[in-house]
Amino acid sequence: MEAVVRNLGRLPAAVARLAESPQLLNGFLQLSAVFETSTLEPVAREVVIMTVAVRNDCHVCVEMHSEKLRKLGADEALIAALCEQRDLPDESLEAVRRFTLAVLATAGGVGDEELERFLSYGRTERNALEVVLGIGTYTMSTFANRLTRAAVRA
Known part of the structure; x- marks a missing residue:
């Protein structure tokens, strides 16, 4: 939790709730750090x-x-489209969103056509596997946040 405070400047209530299971918290923090290096x-x-957070x-x-996207310079139209589960204004990012949804819907059994569509936007097979990493990491987080009834603000 000290590392989270150093990184964010505060301890989010959700992180404090996940600390009830140090293994879950450490696993999530380690996996999210790995995902950040993808x-x-x-x-x-x-x-x-x-995509995972809205779906779940x-x-x-x-x-x-949403706040992290703003810090990265994403515009509000992109954030709103993600929150409303609409097509994204950027085709390359929309390909990522659609591929993420396809992986979720098929439990990884994405068809060749869907994979080829993802790859056609300059994405790689490595990127496809990294989408799986992101899905796994944030499925764990979203499920735990919902289970613990984590508040947005505490």
Whole structure:
């Protein structure tokens, strides 16, 4: 938790609740740090996270990652489209969103056509696997936040 405070300048209530299981908290923090080093660019990583957070109805993650998108310079139209589950204005980022949804819908059994569509936007097979990493990491977070009834602000 000290590392979270150093990184964010505060301890989010959701993190404090996850600390009930140090293993879960440490696992999430380690996986999210690994995801941050993936070859997906920062805004694309946030598209994966927001797609999972909105789908799983995790208000904590939606708020935190909307703010992160703003800090990355994303415009409000992108954030609103993610929150409203609409097509994104940027085709390359929309390909990431659609691929994320396809992986979720098929439990990873994405068809060749869907994978090829993702790759056609300059994405790589490595990027596809990194989407899976993001989904796993933030599925754990969103489920835990909902289970603990983590508040957006505390």
